Amino acid sequence: MILTVGAGPAGSLSSFLLAKKGYNVLIAEEHQLVGFPVQCAGLISKNCYESYSRYIKVSRCVEKKIKGAFFISPSGHRIEAKGDAFVIERKIFDRMLFEKTAEVAETIVKAKVRFKGKKAFINEKELKFIYLIGADGVHSTVARHFGFKRPEIYTALQVEVKYEPLDEEFVELYFGRNFSDFFAYTIPLDSTAKVGVICKKDPLARLENFLKHLKTKGSILELNTGAIPSDLVNFVKEKVVLLGDSAGMVKPYTGGGLYYLLVAAEKLAKNFPNLRAFKIDFLKEMFLDFKIGKIIRKLYSMPDDKLDELFILFKDYNFSGINMDHPSSILKKIPLRLLKKPSLAFQVFKKIIS
């Protein structure tokens, strides 16, 4: 018997795949309504869209198609990167995954799971299990109870407001101390945009500053807040697995978690019940991407003037063809370009090893 705690995408997808393989799975979700409250911007790559489309009709929850991104430096230098992506409605997406899971696994909602020793309870009722999947998000009870190391977290603060984007089909990513110690973003919808900051310190002040800078209009239509794990942590201990945000399975350079948790859920189902093999299989595919993702993130905190120089150097760089879900694919060309500016290359190198 497998007990999955949490019916976010990590819990639903892994439970679905394991139940399809014939395992007896119970998935418990603390909220009555799966997918609520929403804590996501819903931006996924085409690769991620296609991967989930193997299981659900993702096209039903698409809010907007995206054609690319502008990366914007502290002084406003822009890099344009073309590439298809989608904004999905997470409420619908999570519910579709959960409904699919309910066809093959046992589900309970309004069921907050607690632990005493090695036993799990909902209220006073004990839930028997042999394997436990902690898919209970960034503040995971499973991880804390079973003594897993916890990652540091970033705060994400996002609002929906009226905003005139630079291009109606492009997201905008802003870098530099003024906006964030990570980054700030806008994601266009039809007449509004999702505008957010992800940072460690002062999210509210930074969001206010960012909204002022963008000259957004009117009142805030929706507020969305949450936490993003900064690092992948150990995710297997005896018969307990952490999956998704509870394990820090997010792209270190964006905080996006939907693709990495899918890779993990598929690998867990493929290797189950050999959890060691699952861990090795996941790390074999993703370890380099986590490493490179973290290096990219380090560069965000370079001094503003150096960031500007970096943007100028890569202004005409052709980013198309780079798989944003696998940042290690960036490795092939970028370092060569850096050699054109040795002093900047030195600054970058210093940052990477710091």
Ligand SMILES: Cc1cc2nc3c(=O)[nH]c(=O)nc-3n(C[C@H](O)[C@H](O)[C@H](O)COP(=O)(O)OP(=O)(O)OC[C@H]3O[C@@H](n4cnc5c(N)ncnc54)[C@H](O)[C@@H]3O)c2cc1C
């Ligand atoms: C503001 C914001 C914007 C984001 N934007 C993007 C984006 O654009 N693209 C992207 O890919 N990612 C994005 N992310 C990250 C993405 O939302 C997460 O990576 C993803 O939701 C992780 O899924 P999960 O299933 O691991 O956890 P969650 O979605 O957090 O699900 C965990 C579930 O566990 C339940 N739970 C918790 N404790 C218990 C308990 N004790 N008992 C029972 N149930 C429990 C919770 O109710 C919840 O339903 C964003 C995150 C934030 C905060």
